Amino acid sequence: MEFKLFELGLIEFEQAWRFQKAVFAQVKEGSLASALILCQHYPVITLGRLSDKRNILASQDELKAKGVGIFQIERGGDVTYHGPGQLIAYPVFNLQLFKKDIHLFLRRLEEVAIDLLSDFGVTGLREPGLTGVWVHKSKIASIGIAIKNWINFHGLSINIKKDDLSGFRMVKPCGMDIEMTSLEVETGRDIGIETIKENLITKFKGI
Amino acid sequence: MTKVVLPELGAGIEKATISYWFFNPGEKVNEKDDLVELVTDKATFNLPSPATGILTEILIPVGEPAHVGETLAIIEE
Numbered sequence: 001m002e003f004k005l006f007e008l009g010l011i012e013f014e015q016a017w018r019f020q021k022a023v024f025a026q027v028k029e030g031s032l033a034s035a036l037i038l039c040q041h042y043p044v045i046t047l048g049r050l051s052d053k054r055n056i057l058a059s060q061d062e063l064k065a066k067g068v069g070i071f072q073i074e075r076g077g078d079v080t081y082h083g084p085g086q087l088i089a090y091p092v093f094n095l096q097l098f099k100k101d102i103h104l105f106l107r108r109l110e111e112v113a114i115d116l117l118s119d120f121g122v123t124g125l126r127e128p129g130l131t132g133v134w135v136h137k138s139k140i141a142s143i144g145i146a147i148k149n150w151i152n153f154h155g156l157s158i159n160i161k162k163d164d165l166s167g168f169r170m171v172k173p174c175g176m177d178i179e180m181t182s183l184e185v186e187t188g189r190d191i192g193i194e195t196i197k198e199n200l201i202t203k204f205k206g207i
Numbered sequence: 208m209t210k211v212v213l214p215e216l217g218a219g220i221e222k223a224t225i226s227y228w229f230f231n232p233g234e235k236v237n238e239k240d241d242l243v244e245l246v247t248d249k250a251t252f253n254l255p256s257p258a259t260g261i262l263t264e265i266l267i268p269v270g271e272p273a274h275v276g277e278t279l280a281i282i283e284e
Contacts (some may be wrong), residue, residue, distance in 0.1 A: 076248065
Protein backbone atom coordinates (compact mmCIF):
# COMPACT_ATOMS: atom_id res chain seq x y z
CA MET A 1 0.00 0.00 0.00
CA GLU A 2 1.24 3.49 -0.80
CA PHE A 3 1.45 5.86 2.15
CA LYS A 4 2.95 9.08 3.39
CA LEU A 5 5.69 8.39 5.93
CA PHE A 6 6.01 10.30 9.19
CA GLU A 7 9.03 9.64 11.39
CA LEU A 8 8.55 11.07 14.87
CA GLY A 9 11.67 9.67 16.56
CA LEU A 10 11.56 9.22 20.33
CA ILE A 11 8.35 10.90 21.43
CA GLU A 12 5.95 10.96 24.41
CA PHE A 13 3.03 8.63 23.81
CA GLU A 14 0.44 11.36 24.32
CA GLN A 15 2.04 13.62 21.72
CA ALA A 16 2.21 10.80 19.15
CA TRP A 17 -1.39 9.85 19.96
CA ARG A 18 -2.52 13.40 19.18
CA PHE A 19 -0.48 13.39 15.98
CA GLN A 20 -1.97 10.06 14.99
CA LYS A 21 -5.50 11.40 15.44
CA ALA A 22 -4.68 14.46 13.33
CA VAL A 23 -3.37 12.21 10.54
CA PHE A 24 -6.46 10.01 10.91
CA ALA A 25 -8.64 13.10 10.37
CA GLN A 26 -6.74 13.87 7.13
CA VAL A 27 -7.23 10.33 5.86
CA LYS A 28 -10.92 10.49 6.81
CA GLU A 29 -11.51 13.74 4.93
CA GLY A 30 -9.55 12.35 1.98
CA SER A 31 -6.67 14.84 1.86
CA LEU A 32 -4.32 11.93 2.55
CA ALA A 33 -4.82 8.40 1.16
CA SER A 34 -2.90 6.53 3.87
CA ALA A 35 -0.02 7.19 6.25
CA LEU A 36 2.58 5.28 8.22
CA ILE A 37 3.88 6.77 11.46
CA LEU A 38 7.10 5.37 12.94
CA CYS A 39 8.36 6.25 16.40
CA GLN A 40 9.65 5.12 19.76
CA HIS A 41 8.01 6.04 23.04
CA TYR A 42 9.33 7.09 26.42
CA PRO A 43 8.19 4.53 29.04
CA VAL A 44 4.40 4.40 29.14
CA ILE A 45 1.59 1.97 29.91
CA THR A 46 -1.46 1.85 27.68
CA LEU A 47 -4.73 0.08 28.31
CA GLY A 48 -6.89 -1.08 25.43
CA ARG A 49 -10.68 -1.28 25.50
CA LEU A 50 -12.19 -3.72 27.99
CA SER A 51 -8.80 -4.18 29.63
CA ASP A 52 -8.37 -5.04 33.26
CA LYS A 53 -6.51 -2.43 35.37
CA ARG A 54 -5.38 -5.25 37.67
CA ASN A 55 -2.97 -6.21 34.89
CA ILE A 56 -0.87 -3.18 35.86
CA LEU A 57 1.46 -4.78 38.38
CA ALA A 58 3.53 -1.75 39.40
CA SER A 59 2.21 0.46 42.22
CA GLN A 60 1.07 4.02 41.60
CA ASP A 61 4.07 5.22 43.61
CA GLU A 62 6.53 3.23 41.49
CA LEU A 63 5.01 4.50 38.26
CA LYS A 64 5.03 8.06 39.56
CA ALA A 65 8.68 7.79 40.64
CA LYS A 66 9.63 6.47 37.20
CA GLY A 67 7.47 9.03 35.41
CA VAL A 68 5.48 6.34 33.63
CA GLY A 69 2.06 7.55 32.52
CA ILE A 70 -1.02 5.38 32.02
CA PHE A 71 -3.36 5.96 29.09
CA GLN A 72 -6.73 4.37 28.48
CA ILE A 73 -6.98 4.28 24.70
CA GLU A 74 -9.31 3.15 21.93
CA ARG A 75 -7.33 0.20 20.54
CA GLY A 76 -8.24 -3.44 21.07
CA GLY A 77 -6.28 -5.63 23.46
CA ASP A 78 -5.41 -5.41 27.14
CA VAL A 79 -2.52 -3.66 28.87
CA THR A 80 0.94 -3.15 27.40
CA TYR A 81 4.17 -1.31 28.02
CA HIS A 82 6.11 0.80 25.54
CA GLY A 83 9.61 2.16 25.99
CA PRO A 84 12.72 3.18 24.06
CA GLY A 85 14.12 0.25 22.10
CA GLN A 86 10.75 -0.78 20.72
CA LEU A 87 9.98 0.26 17.18
CA ILE A 88 6.37 1.40 16.94
CA ALA A 89 4.45 1.56 13.68
CA TYR A 90 1.06 3.18 13.39
CA PRO A 91 -0.38 2.43 9.95
CA VAL A 92 -3.17 4.94 9.40
CA PHE A 93 -4.45 2.96 6.45
CA ASN A 94 -7.76 3.30 4.68
CA LEU A 95 -8.92 -0.30 4.62
CA GLN A 96 -11.44 0.48 1.91
CA LEU A 97 -8.38 0.60 -0.38
CA PHE A 98 -7.25 -2.75 1.03
CA LYS A 99 -10.03 -5.07 2.06
CA LYS A 100 -12.77 -4.57 4.62
CA ASP A 101 -11.64 -7.51 6.70
CA ILE A 102 -10.50 -6.86 10.27
CA HIS A 103 -8.83 -10.19 10.94
CA LEU A 104 -7.08 -10.21 7.56
CA PHE A 105 -5.52 -6.85 8.42
CA LEU A 106 -4.36 -8.18 11.81
CA ARG A 107 -2.78 -11.19 10.06
CA ARG A 108 -1.07 -8.83 7.59
CA LEU A 109 0.43 -6.83 10.47
CA GLU A 110 1.78 -10.08 11.93
CA GLU A 111 3.20 -10.88 8.52
CA VAL A 112 5.01 -7.52 8.45
CA ALA A 113 6.73 -8.41 11.73
CA ILE A 114 7.46 -12.02 10.68
CA ASP A 115 9.02 -10.87 7.38
CA LEU A 116 11.05 -8.23 9.18
CA LEU A 117 12.44 -10.78 11.66
CA SER A 118 13.26 -13.09 8.79
CA ASP A 119 15.50 -10.37 7.29
CA PHE A 120 17.63 -10.82 10.41
CA GLY A 121 17.52 -14.62 10.38
CA VAL A 122 14.92 -14.91 13.15
CA THR A 123 11.87 -17.12 12.75
CA GLY A 124 8.77 -15.41 14.08
CA LEU A 125 5.65 -17.47 14.62
CA ARG A 126 1.96 -16.94 15.27
CA GLU A 127 0.33 -18.56 18.28
CA PRO A 128 -3.02 -20.13 17.42
CA GLY A 129 -5.89 -18.07 18.78
CA LEU A 130 -3.67 -15.14 19.77
CA THR A 131 -2.61 -12.00 17.93
CA GLY A 132 1.08 -11.05 17.86
CA VAL A 133 4.37 -12.66 16.92
CA TRP A 134 6.41 -15.07 19.02
CA VAL A 135 9.93 -16.52 18.91
CA HIS A 136 10.31 -19.76 20.86
CA LYS A 137 7.15 -19.02 22.92
CA SER A 138 8.40 -15.53 23.86
CA LYS A 139 6.58 -12.55 22.44
CA ILE A 140 8.52 -10.17 20.20
CA ALA A 141 5.79 -8.13 18.49
CA SER A 142 2.50 -6.87 19.88
CA ILE A 143 -0.53 -5.63 17.97
CA GLY A 144 -3.51 -3.54 18.98
CA ILE A 145 -5.59 -1.57 16.51
CA ALA A 146 -8.67 0.60 16.24
CA ILE A 147 -10.70 0.84 13.05
CA LYS A 148 -13.06 3.76 12.58
CA ASN A 149 -15.01 4.18 9.35
CA TRP A 150 -12.73 1.46 7.97
CA ILE A 151 -9.63 3.59 8.65
CA ASN A 152 -7.07 1.95 10.90
CA PHE A 153 -5.05 3.59 13.64
CA HIS A 154 -2.78 2.32 16.45
CA GLY A 155 -0.79 -0.71 15.31
CA LEU A 156 2.33 -2.70 15.83
CA SER A 157 5.15 -2.64 18.36
CA ILE A 158 8.32 -4.69 17.85
CA ASN A 159 10.91 -5.26 20.58
CA ILE A 160 14.30 -4.49 19.07
CA LYS A 161 16.83 -3.63 21.78
CA LYS A 162 17.72 -6.08 24.50
CA ASP A 163 17.63 -3.59 27.35
CA ASP A 164 14.02 -2.45 26.93
CA LEU A 165 12.38 -5.59 28.23
CA SER A 166 12.49 -4.86 31.97
CA GLY A 167 9.66 -2.35 31.59
CA PHE A 168 7.28 -5.18 30.76
CA ARG A 169 7.56 -6.34 34.38
CA MET A 170 5.37 -3.40 35.35
CA VAL A 171 2.43 -5.04 33.59
CA LYS A 172 0.88 -8.39 32.76
CA PRO A 173 1.07 -7.94 28.96
CA CYS A 174 -2.28 -8.65 27.29
CA GLY A 175 -3.47 -9.94 30.67
CA MET A 176 -1.40 -13.09 30.25
CA ASP A 177 1.78 -14.55 31.69
CA ILE A 178 4.03 -13.82 28.75
CA GLU A 179 7.80 -13.81 28.45
CA MET A 180 9.08 -11.06 26.19
CA THR A 181 12.04 -11.24 23.88
CA SER A 182 13.64 -8.85 21.41
CA LEU A 183 15.46 -8.95 18.09
CA GLU A 184 18.80 -8.25 19.79
CA VAL A 185 18.23 -11.06 22.30
CA GLU A 186 17.40 -13.48 19.48
CA THR A 187 20.28 -12.49 17.18
CA GLY A 188 22.86 -11.80 19.88
CA ARG A 189 24.00 -8.66 18.11
CA ASP A 190 23.43 -4.91 18.22
CA ILE A 191 20.76 -3.72 15.84
CA GLY A 192 20.20 -0.05 15.32
CA ILE A 193 16.61 1.13 15.18
CA GLU A 194 17.58 3.26 12.17
CA THR A 195 18.86 0.18 10.31
CA ILE A 196 15.66 -1.74 10.82
CA LYS A 197 13.33 1.11 9.92
CA GLU A 198 14.01 0.85 6.21
CA ASN A 199 13.24 -2.87 6.28
CA LEU A 200 9.98 -2.19 8.10
CA ILE A 201 8.90 0.49 5.62
CA THR A 202 9.47 -1.96 2.76
CA LYS A 203 7.31 -4.59 4.48
CA PHE A 204 4.48 -2.10 4.97
CA LYS A 205 4.62 -1.18 1.28
CA GLY A 206 3.93 -4.85 0.57
CA ILE A 207 0.63 -4.89 2.49
CA MET B 208 -38.14 1.90 13.00
CA THR B 209 -34.56 1.03 12.02
CA LYS B 210 -32.71 -1.94 13.44
CA VAL B 211 -28.98 -1.50 14.08
CA VAL B 212 -27.53 -4.76 12.80
CA LEU B 213 -23.98 -6.06 13.18
CA PRO B 214 -22.66 -6.27 9.59
CA GLU B 215 -20.09 -8.62 8.05
CA LEU B 216 -16.63 -7.78 9.39
CA GLY B 217 -14.52 -10.12 7.30
CA ALA B 218 -13.98 -13.79 6.75
CA GLY B 219 -14.29 -15.97 9.82
CA ILE B 220 -15.61 -13.27 12.15
CA GLU B 221 -18.88 -14.46 13.64
CA LYS B 222 -19.10 -12.26 16.70
CA ALA B 223 -17.70 -9.23 18.46
CA THR B 224 -18.06 -7.82 21.97
CA ILE B 225 -19.72 -4.48 22.62
CA SER B 226 -17.11 -2.16 24.14
CA TYR B 227 -18.83 1.24 24.12
CA TRP B 228 -22.21 2.83 23.42
CA PHE B 229 -21.79 6.48 22.37
CA PHE B 230 -25.45 7.26 23.21
CA ASN B 231 -27.94 6.34 25.93
CA PRO B 232 -31.47 5.10 25.23
CA GLY B 233 -33.78 8.08 24.70
CA GLU B 234 -31.11 10.24 23.08
CA LYS B 235 -31.27 11.60 19.56
CA VAL B 236 -28.75 10.23 17.06
CA ASN B 237 -27.93 11.40 13.57
CA GLU B 238 -27.19 9.15 10.63
CA LYS B 239 -23.43 8.42 10.47
CA ASP B 240 -22.82 9.43 14.11
CA ASP B 241 -20.58 6.96 15.93
CA LEU B 242 -23.17 4.81 17.67
CA VAL B 243 -21.42 1.78 19.08
CA GLU B 244 -17.90 0.42 19.32
CA LEU B 245 -17.13 -3.30 19.30
CA VAL B 246 -14.01 -5.34 19.82
CA THR B 247 -12.84 -8.53 18.13
CA ASP B 248 -9.46 -10.07 18.73
CA LYS B 249 -7.01 -7.11 19.14
CA ALA B 250 -9.12 -4.68 17.13
CA THR B 251 -11.85 -2.23 18.02
CA PHE B 252 -14.16 -0.85 15.36
CA ASN B 253 -17.05 1.57 15.27
CA LEU B 254 -20.48 1.21 13.80
CA PRO B 255 -22.07 4.44 12.62
CA SER B 256 -25.79 5.02 13.13
CA PRO B 257 -27.77 3.82 10.09
CA ALA B 258 -30.51 6.43 10.64
CA THR B 259 -31.47 9.71 12.29
CA GLY B 260 -33.90 9.38 15.18
CA ILE B 261 -34.22 8.44 18.83
CA LEU B 262 -32.21 5.51 20.13
CA THR B 263 -35.12 3.78 21.85
CA GLU B 264 -33.51 0.53 22.86
CA ILE B 265 -30.04 -0.95 23.41
CA LEU B 266 -30.43 -4.72 23.13
CA ILE B 267 -26.84 -5.76 23.90
CA PRO B 268 -24.94 -4.04 26.72
CA VAL B 269 -21.21 -3.34 27.04
CA GLY B 270 -19.17 -6.48 27.66
CA GLU B 271 -21.66 -8.80 25.94
CA PRO B 272 -21.03 -10.57 22.63
CA ALA B 273 -23.04 -9.87 19.49
CA HIS B 274 -23.24 -12.09 16.43
CA VAL B 275 -23.03 -10.95 12.81
CA GLY B 276 -26.58 -10.24 11.65
CA GLU B 277 -27.87 -9.71 15.18
CA THR B 278 -29.83 -6.57 16.11
CA LEU B 279 -27.88 -4.42 18.58
CA ALA B 280 -30.30 -1.52 19.03
CA ILE B 281 -33.48 0.10 17.74
CA ILE B 282 -33.80 3.63 16.36
CA GLU B 283 -37.25 5.26 15.91
CA GLU B 284 -37.30 7.95 13.23
